[in-house]
Amino acid sequence: VQEFEEIGAFIPQVEEAVKDSTKFMKVVNLAGFRAFKNAAAALENINSISEGILSQDLSAFLQTNMPNTGKKKSVTLGVSDPKLGTAISESLGINVTHFGLIRGIRFHLTHFIKGLNSASMKQTELGLGHSYSRGKVKFNVNRVDNMIIQSIALIDQLDKDINSFAMRIREWYSYHFPELAKVVTDNYQYALCASYIKNRNLLNQEMFDKLEEITGDSEKAQAIFDVARMSMGMDISPIDLLNIEVFAKRVASLAEYRQKLAAYLRSKMNAVAPNLSTLIGEVVGARALKTKGKTPKYGLIYHSAFIGKAAVANKGRISRYVANKCSLASRIDCFAEVQTTVFGEKLKTQVEDRLKFYEVGELPRTNLDVMAEAVVANNEVVKKIVKKENKKKRKLLEMQEQSEEVEMETPKKKKKKKHNEEVEAQNGNTTLEISLNESSLGESAKKKKKKRKHAEEEEEISANQSVNVDSSLIVDDDDEKVSKKKKKKRKSKSNEEE
Template sequence: MGVQCVSNNNVAELMRCIKSQVEGLIPGLQSKDLAAMSLGLGHNLARYKLKFSPDKVDTMVVQAISLLDDIDKELNNYTMRTREWYGWHFPELGKILTDNTAYIRTVLKMGTREKAAASDFSEILSEELEEKVKEGAEVSMGTEISEEDIANIKCLCEQVLELTEYREQLYTYLKNRMVAIAPNVTILVGELVGARLIAHAGSLINLAKHPASTIQILGAEKALFRALKTRHATPKYGLLYHATLVSQTSTKNKGKMSRMLAAKAALACRYDALGEETTTDMGIENRSKLASRISMLEEGHSFRISGRGKSLAKFSKYQGVQEVQQYHAAADTTLPSSSKRKFDDDFEEEPAKMIKVEDETQEAAQDSTGTEKKKKKKKKIKQEEDEEASAEQQVEVKEEPEASAMDVDQSEKKKKKKKKKKEAENAE
């Protein structure tokens, strides 16, 4: 049309003036109508920017997951009440059937235990369990109950079955709603965990505003504040503990896995809440990366090495073969021995050998009274032997006179005693 558009500060000021004076410029326009028009225009612009659609109402997810938790609690209470109530009549049935649904259907089918033999449980139980139920009914130690009691128990069983069917229907609805609202979050953490995260945060937008560190411990606020108060270790995971990727990891790697999953879940939440496209490529790619990371952690490998190589040292294992070495006594001293020391050693050892030879020769000479001559010895050895022999002779010489003097004294005393005895005898 040949019209040029101009956009600057002057045009913006002109539009503000027109907007402020629009009631006077347009006759019959009221302020209420103008406010409604402005509100509708603002909503349309926001819906266009955020790609808002009725299918992405996260309030329905919050209500559905809350109702699902309530139904689980009620089902547990009703089932335990049924087992306790019917256990007075047939207590053996509770030990035979551990599945709650099979127990409820069996009670509805059988009624009293007397009808167990004529009842057909092929649609509910296997052949082995059916035989055990019939055998247990014949030897049961339970009390007798009336038909009115059985009627009330059957009504309770019917309510349990209805709640079970409704729970399955509600779970299917929740699964479809989560796939429509947050497909990438659903792929990463699952339907139930994703719905609980959204319910805990309030909405998907609020969850997208949280950082990864908050998403990691979301649901463990009490444990977090208790740890901060007592100055203990803070929790490593909250609602993410029930995710499939975290539960299939070993105990030592659950903290690492929850941290990585929280980081990817934070990106997926922002992509689902504010992204223009609704593809699931991001979630599938991140899940495959996390799965490969799990396998690396379980095998003991690490992607990154710290500055000092500590992370690599944790996973390395020493498997070297140790060589057996023998101890060499000759390697104790490395200094060469002098010839003087050798002479001294020989000098000390020789006399001992010669003494032994002398002892042997002396013994042989005494036994055989031989006339063999002794060998010549060294001068020093002869001198030492001569000195020892002379010293012994001197000692013997000194000891002999002392011994002879003592003998003389004793003999004189004996003679005196004999003389005294003779004199005494003569006097008598």
């Protein structure tokens, strides 16, 4: 860009100059261009740009084509997304600015790049836009509409089958009890009554409570008893009654399954398309999701309650209005990150106000005011839902932490068990040691006895030896006495001789 003022870009004359290709080409020159390798690379780059992330392809392109900057020369990069600009400046250190000149570059892109025409560029942009939109709609297992398509198709088939089976059971059981069909008109209740009554001749007062529970009306139950006494039906064999009973139970079970399937359909519609189901109901909304083919002659929303309330002259106008609101509700359900029913309720009030306008002439509120209120209310509901989800996540984390702590504590308990086993082993060892000590004590006692005997024998021997020693000492004393006498005699003899 040679020179371009950001403030002057908003002047009408400058905007007209930007639209002129000759004037714009004098201001802007092509410095570098790099085409995407394939559609997958283009989708990856646009996803990263939408999230404000610098992709590898863009980083390599900027590093190769951006001129070197120094102290005297500074370069500023213009981007269309401020988030992407911050990412580029943080990662590559390039000065980035954001202004509306990018729109002119995008508008005159075919003049800058040779071989690129507007038709091929529109096709590539369309394909990239479709793939980008598919990627933005996050896949959620709980929001798969295939289950709704199959459920509504099965409900339609069950309605036909239950109706035909109920007519068959009425014809079959009417041979025996024809008056019951006039008293009980509901197919499900008729099948239950036929399977419970069986033989009308055996109907007694004890069966009154059960019949009252089936029909939900005491007067109906009493009427069944009254007509049973005066019935014009034929008698029937027990085998035929058994077959009728089995078939009636099957019809009743099919009707019960149909009720459960309808509840399942309501829950799935509230999970997948809550605003659409709030606007026109679960069944009509499910039929709108059912097929991609042609709609019926009067449309799928012809059976809606809004069109039934409208006058004949206004049915066409209100049907178009309802179709418009249904398209808005379905788009909100598709792209909303947190599912709420706020927009569906507001759209429903808009349709009701439009009906009043057609009937009475009361002017409804503008769409802008209603949607502004819906946005505020939806933000509040989303905050509450997010808080609840965060609380649930915290509880789950606490439960996981507690379970991990319990798992960490459980091996300690095992160690205690091992300690107990060691104590028991020690006790066993002590018992073994005691038994061994007892045995050793027995052996030591025996040894002591032997030692005592040996000591006694030694004492006897020593005593004998001492006796011998004493006797020897006595003998020695006698010898000494004799020797003294001899000495005295010798002395006396020697004295006499002298």
